[in-house]
Amino acid sequence: MHIGNLKIENPIFLAPMAGVTDHPFRVLCREFGAGVVYTEFVSAEGIVRGSDRTLDMVYFTDDERPIGIQIFGHDPLAVGESARTLYEKVKPDIIDINFGCPVPKIVKRGAGSGALKDLCLMDEIVSSVVSAVPDIPVTVKMRSGVDHNSIVSTDAARRLETLGIKAITLHPRTVKxxxxxxxDWRLIREMKEAVSIPVIGNGDITCGADAKKMLEETGCDGIMLGRAALGNPWIFTEVLNYLDGKPTPRPTLEDRLRLCRRHHEMLKSVHREIHAVNMTKKHFAWYLKGFPGASEWRVKFMRTKSTEEIGVLLDSLMTAFKVEDL
Ligand SMILES: Cc1cc2nc3c(=O)[nH]c(=O)nc-3n(C[C@H](O)[C@H](O)[C@H](O)COP(=O)(O)O)c2cc1C
Structure with a gap:
């Protein structure tokens, strides 16, 4: 599969997820087989202002490539400018524009899925970004419309293709x-039939069988996984194997606990202490499920206040289940 001039190894994408898809998580998902990863959405205005916090959110390393940085904003000039700045500073493989975020504060200003109400604004934002970064593909991720009475995904896709967008990811839920x-996967099929650029289907894929079903039912070129990867980066291996007709053993408790350790170490190495603690707690709440006493262990991790405390508690958890660090 190609997105513009970019060759993609396999068409299984990690979805952008705010507060989740940071550098460590993306590295793990790539290792487990994701063909493309995305940063969480970042504010175009934050990038243009040179906000350190926003720039930290897009930190990535070469082992994550191909990587897309997702931007959102309502002002076409600022969104274009942010794309140019990102290209000059960090050279991502893809710039993705978010037309899907349903958060009211963002939508009200016309950013995120707000642009689904005003396709002329969408056109302006897209044109500004496409001309700002002529050397890399620009993609769009969108919802289907504001509500069931105003589905715009197929019309929008035709306009986006004409404006130079190189692939579209559709999460076919409405903002409402x-x-x-x-x-509604039928809208993915409808979009695929309406345009020649790649269409990536997203929404409700939880396992290999779902992935196959979406590819078959919609004819889409790639699929994107979001919530199914939470606490389960192994999902990418499972999907790839399933599409290849091969089984995948479920990750064992040993696998999970060892990945907890590795993930925690990675978080410590890139984030400030408090952020590393909060991110570890969030991911551990997803990893630590389905074994005797899991909920008690989750509560204990929730009460920790430092990375050191987390490390000590993880030692006891591993000892309790006789799991050794590799
Ligand atoms: C915690 C969380 C954060 C998300 N953040 C973003 C985001 O930053 N940008 C975006 O386009 N979509 C975001 N989404 C939506 C996902 O990318 C995806 O479209 C949605 O979860 C549906 O896919 P799924 O059924 O595979 O989870 C987020 C979803 C979740 C659960």
């Missing part, structure tokens, strides 16, 4: 739906 109900 947030995360309720189901993603």
């Amino acid at each position: 739906q947030q995360y309720t109900g189901y993603a």
Whole structure:
């Protein structure tokens, strides 16, 4: 699969997820087989202002490539400028524009899924970004529309293709739906039939069988996984194997605990202490499930206040289950 001039090893994408898809998590997902990873969405205005916090959010290393940085904003000039700045500073492989975020504060200003209400604004933002970074592909990730009475994904896709967008990811829920109900995969099929650029299907894939079903039912070129990867970066191996007709053993408790250790060490090495603690707690709450006493251990981790305390508690957890660090 190609996105513009970029060759993609396999068409299984890690979804951008705010507060989740930071550098350590993306590295792990790439190792487990994700073909492309994305940063969480970052504010175009934050980039243009040179905010250190925003720039920290897009920190990546070469082993993550191909990597897309996702940006959002309502002002076409600022969004274009942010793309140029990112390209000059960190050279991502893809710039992705977010037209899917349903957070009211962002939508109200016309950013994120706010642009689904005003396709002319969407056109302006896209044109500004495409001309700002002529050397790399620009992609879009979007929802289907504001509500069931105003589905715009297929119309928007035709316009986006004409404006030079090189691939579109569709999460076919409306803004109003947030995360309720189901993603309407029929809209992915409709989009795929309407444009020639790659369409990446997203929404409600939880296992290899779902992935195959989406590819078959919609004809999409790639699939993107979000929530299924939380506490489970192994999902990428599972999907790749399933599509290849091969089984994948479920990760054992040993695998999980060893990955907890590694993930925690990675978080410590890139984030400030308090951020590393909070991110570790978040990921451990997803990893530590499905074994005797898991909920008690999760509560203990939730009460920790430092990376040191987390390390000591993880030692006791590993000892309790006779798991050794490799
Ligand atoms: C915690 C969380 C954060 C998210 N942050 C973003 C984001 O920054 N940008 C974006 O385009 N979508 C974001 N999403 C939406 C996902 O990328 C994806 O479209 C959605 O979860 C549906 O896919 P899934 O069913 O595979 O989870 C987020 C979703 C979750 C659960």
